[in-house]
Amino acid sequence: MADTAAIPTPPPSGRRRRVPFAGGLRPWQRVAMDGLVALLFLVPFGSSRSPGPLPENVGLSLLAVALSVAFFARRRYPLTVFLLLTAGTVTLALSPAPYNSYQPFAMMFALYSVADTRPARVTALASGGVLAVALAVLVQLHTPPSTALLSACAVAFAPALAGYAVRQQRLHHEAMAAEEAGKIEAEVTSRLAEERLRIARELHDVVAHALSLITVQAGVAVFREHQAPQMRATLAAIEETGRTAMVDMRQLLGVLRSASPLASETPSDLAPVPDLLDIGTLISQTAQAGLRISLREEGEPRPLPTAVGLAVYRIVQESLTNILRHAQTTSGSVLLRFEPHEVTVTIANPPPPDGLPSRPPGPPGHGLRGMAERAALFGGTLEAGRSDDGGYVVHAGFPA
Template sequence: MADIAAYPVPHATRMRPWHWLTLDAVAALLFVLPFGSREVRSPPYQNPWLSLLILGASMVFLARRRYPMTVCLLLTAATVTLGASPPPYDSYGPFAMMFVLYTVAATSSGRLATLASAVVFGAALVILADMHYPVSVLALSGITIGIVPSLIGSLVRQERLYRAETAAANAREIEAEVTSRMAEERLRIARELHDVVAHALSLITVQAGVAVFRRHEAEQMRATLTAIEETGRSAMVDMRQLLGVLRSDPATGSDADADSATDSDTPPSPDRAPIPDLPDLGTLVSQAARAGLRITLREEGERRAVPAAVGLAVYRIVQESLTNILRHARTTSASVLVRFEPDQVAVTVANPPPPDALPPAPAGPPGHGLRGMAERAALFGGTFSAGPAPDGGFTVAARFPA
């Protein structure tokens, strides 16, 4: 939008109403200027009524933009009357009538333009009939006076309509694009909030449940409460980071509430904490281990750098998978496999079936975790699958182009 504002505004769009009124006044003055000469003002040629008619026609001409059809009919009648008058009043030209005809065609519908053109064309033939011109000259003059201005005005009107329709179509396209981007951004924020909050709350819930049974074991109770505190702080950092992105200034990338002057030695705030990536999977696994899960993290292939967005997507899929295991799976073990292939990065999170002594987990309301993981994979042109494993466990697998 800033690029559009940088273009110069066309000259016609900068014209003010008083500019157009001034131009019309100059044109009207040119129409009546010959009748202010000494010869016309002398008694043999002076006719106050016809002079008043010329003055009235000039005044009416100034209202042609507001009342084009009415002014066209009045000027046509005045021009015909002056054309039938004695000299020098019969020399009043049809130019004012032609100007108004153009205005009618440029601002009114096709029917009004056709009607005005027919009236002016007929008036031109009436005026020219007394001059004994040849038929060819009479017809050409009538077309020039009564049809050509109407055609030019119609072309101008069509051009204006086309520009207006093009501008409206562009506005609708921009609005649709903005709406689509806003929807995508809301979806992305919803995924981030779901993954961060669901994972943290699941860990806190499991750890709090363990702490209840360790109320007589001071050391174990302290360790569990410490893990709960660290999990809550980590969730707060993630939330502040996400909210920091929402509060940042798009133009400068700085926080809107932050001071303009910053110290280069000041450590980054939690709002600007690093985005989780593949190397942070170890920390994620450690957090889940404090909640009681025994997780094995393996890597296959030669590790290499991947785009930050892809690394974040892999991290969130692993995070959401571990959250689902804590919430739904009746098991205490899981495995995470990250495989680096020549052109892809694959991640697999699997958990074994629950022990035979445990009943299956009760079915809960459908959530947004699996759908969010599938959307993350599709966003980068990858693939995603999730479902029961042959041994009775559950497997989540995703692939991303590297």
């Protein structure tokens, strides 16, 4: 079966992200809170500057009510509401009692909204404007200089700094979330690319080997038309090779089509993954195509990880396929060497007999590159090239 695996979903972060208080309120809760604050703005703080009956001014009264109503729109139109509330607050502050007791809290809330939703440059301009206006009003009201300066700074800078801090915290959380999402997407993309690469290697190894055997056996059958027993044996070998390739392809496609591969496979599809023990069967199949391969083992055999065993098997399979396709020879050798900390496999074929030139190289394929990728995947190495006698040698080593 293909060495494919389901791509696991990255685990969610175990740390819960803090939600700002204002960000956790529902719309009706926001409206209720703004309404309560707006009502508080209408309560006169302090006493009238002059005793006796309070003067009545319908225009200023409507202005105070209008400022409280406009306060509701500060979240949607923060800059516009801020300008309106600033102008209205200054007007009421310079008006006679009791209108001059209207405090600048609505304007401060609006300045906070501006700092929370607008860039730092806009916040700085708004805060500077409030500072200048507050100083001018306090000087007009004959407030002591030190008190005027402290009050103006508190009105201009406190809400601006608070809103700016909340905005920066929100932007930081958004940047962290975007970075985390980017990492997850990059990880998923990388795993998908690795999965496609494994599938491509499996498809190449299975299909190329089977088609090479079928092609050689069919070519031999053409010359055995008067030898019925030998032709039947050759055709039976072709049929067996085709069936084996179809089983491998069905297993691989089953993995691609099913989110849970084992749930849709029948018992006949659940063939064990090829490993070192199946190299003998592989050599027997190539023998039916007329290629005599000797298998030799050196050292003390030991079990290998399943993935490493499959990689060795595929390298031997691809090497034998290349001998069938490119080398004009009918023999070769496979040497498995078990060393203390490494397992190596060497596949070699002799030069063509009687000085027969090798077949011209065909179009570049993916066999050698796939073998090198398999070896590198497990920290191994692969070398391939002409031998001193004119043959070809493929040598792969795996730490195990």
